[in-house]
Amino acid sequence: MKAEGACMSQGEPVAGGGPAAAGAGLKALPRDFYGREVNLVARELVGCRLMHEGVGGVIVETEAYNRNDPACHAHRGMTERNRVMFGPPGRAYVYFSYGMHHLLNIVCEREGEPAAVLIRALEPREGIERMRSRRAPVVELRQLANGPGKLCQALGIDLARNGEPVYRGPLKIYPPDSEWQGTGIVATPRIGISVGTRRKWRYCAAGSRFLSRKA
DNA sequence: CCTGCGATTTGCT
DNA sequence: GCAAATCGCAGGC
Numbered sequence: 001m002k003a004e005g006a007c008m009s010q011g012e013p014v015a016g017g018g019p020a021a022a023g024a025g026l027k028a029l030p031r032d033f034y035g036r037e038v039n040l041v042a043r044e045l046v047g048c049r050l051m052h053e054g055v056g057g058v059i060v061e062t063e064a065y066n067r068n069d070p071a072c073h074a075h076r077g078m079t080e081r082n083r084v085m086f087g088p089p090g091r092a093y094v095y096f097s098y099g100m101h102h103l104l105n106i107v108c109e110r111e112g113e114p115a116a117v118l119i120r121a122l123e124p125r126e127g128i129e130r131m132r133s134r135r136a137p138v139v140e141l142r143q144l145a146n147g148p149g150k151l152c153q154a155l156g157i158d159l160a161r162n163g164e165p166v167y168r169g170p171l172k173i174y175p176p177d178s179e180w181q182g183t184g185i186v187a188t189p190r191i192g193i194s195v196g197t198r199r200k201w202r203y204c205a206a207g208s209r210f211l212s213r214k215a
Numbered sequence: 216c217c218t219g220c221g222a223t224t225t226g227c228t
Numbered sequence: 229g230c231a232a233a234t235c236g237c238a239g240g241c
Contacts, residue, residue: 099222
């Protein structure tokens, strides 16, 4: 909500934004939106719209990770894989997991302080047929992007996006549209990790049917 | 509905 | 050598 005020300026349509941008507000969230405490950003990203080359939807589930957290890739210092997490905020940290899935994070906090928000699930809104063809044979709307690996597959996100800014670039995030104002957020333990499970750093849109798992 | 397991590659112990 | 921020399928209840 704070971020919204920061980018409410009006003007001509964003170049290359197309119908996607029109549906979610004209301007992408600014770089400074991400340069804040990672749990705050994770919570506020729920309800925002994620777009990649004309395909995307509303973020309904996120998780926060930071340096002090044993489940975080950066907990034990910098490696070739997690290097982007140590860089400036507002960039995509994409990595390859289980030998077959890509997972998308957005880098947060100040440069040098590794932290990121994992984008876990999306309510599909645009480019649905392209999502279906990438996710084939899956056809059901709720199964297209209700998980971090599925989401990257549906949107065509891979290592080529690693390190790229999401405030400008093929991957973009827009503030919530008016109908999402007031949607509740539920915090729960994170999914798929074996340490740090006591933290409730997973944020879900209350009542959404597009979550990877029920909140 | 729920639980368990195999796929398949990388990164780090 | 093994675990991993996952997914989809098989099998049981």
